[in-house]
Amino acid sequence: MAEAAKKAFVTGHPVAHSRSPKIHSYWLAKYGSYRAIDVAPEAFAEFVRMVEATGYRGGNVTIPHKEAAFALATHRDDAAEQIGAVNTLWFEGGSLCGGNTDAHGFAANLDEHAPGWAANSPAVVLGAGGAARAVIHALMERGISDIRIVNRTLARAEELRHRFGAGVSAHGTHATGELLADAGLLVNTSALGMHGHEGLSADPRRLPDHAIVTDIVYVPLETPLLAAAKARGLKTVDGLGMLLHQAVPGFERWFGIRPEVTAELRQMIVADLGVQGMT
Numbered sequence: 001m002a003e004a005a006k007k008a009f010v011t012g013h014p015v016a017h018s019r020s021p022k023i024h025s026y027w028l029a030k031y032g033s034y035r036a037i038d039v040a041p042e043a044f045a046e047f048v049r050m051v052e053a054t055g056y057r058g059g060n061v062t063i064p065h066k067e068a069a070f071a072l073a074t075h076r077d078d079a080a081e082q083i084g085a086v087n088t089l090w091f092e093g094g095s096l097c098g099g100n101t102d103a104h105g106f107a108a109n110l111d112e113h114a115p116g117w118a119a120n121s122p123a124v125v126l127g128a129g130g131a132a133r134a135v136i137h138a139l140m141e142r143g144i145s146d147i148r149i150v151n152r153t154l155a156r157a158e159e160l161r162h163r164f165g166a167g168v169s170a171h172g173t174h175a176t177g178e179l180l181a182d183a184g185l186l187v188n189t190s191a192l193g194m195h196g197h198e199g200l201s202a203d204p205r206r207l208p209d210h211a212i213v214t215d216i217v218y219v220p221l222e223t224p225l226l227a228a229a230k231a232r233g234l235k236t237v238d239g240l241g242m243l244l245h246q247a248v249p250g251f252e253r254w255f256g257i258r259p260e261v262t263a264e265l266r267q268m269i270v271a272d273l274g275v276q277g278m279t
Contacts, residue, residue, distance in 0.1 A: 006032030058090030073098030105246025120184030193223030
């Protein structure tokens, strides 16, 4: 009997905007299938209970299901534990396992486009949401010991300071300029700069000449922050590579093959961004 097709999914609500199917389908021509499945929050737990029985090896989880997936997973990797959210599910020995690949995607993107970036400390992180948690985890994994979180609501930044401990500090937006003066890495994890949220999240003119600026927003591909940093002559890294690289570990879990993030894949997604103009 022929082996059943290997299947994986991405689920969210809504989920039609997700580009994960395009990324994985690029890799999947020979190995299996990958679908986008819209699941309402109240139906998510039942969906997860049924996925293995319907032939899925696992899948990706996007907004608003990441924290629910964290709670449902029997086993979680270290990144998921530290970040407090799961974006990748798979099965091992009948047990549901959860991981978080966002930190990997963030670091791998900088590895590709700004080799040696981890030597650029201190780091200033703009925003204090779920994406900021993944970025902070990645920074700490790479040995950056001075991480400064800047957020409009100071209490949210303080929550992350308590969560991650030594080496992480919390600040209100009024302190941004002073914090940038000796920073080697500036990371925007906030919505500022995204289509519909236009604005400059920080002034890169205050950074030293060796600083690297990266933005996890990828629509538009060049955000106002990256454009200003480039005009200042600083090294910049856009957010699309994080999306592409975070997909790699999950694919390997489900299909046993580690795919490559290629220039062709990037150009395919860039072209799609131009057509759809959505995150």
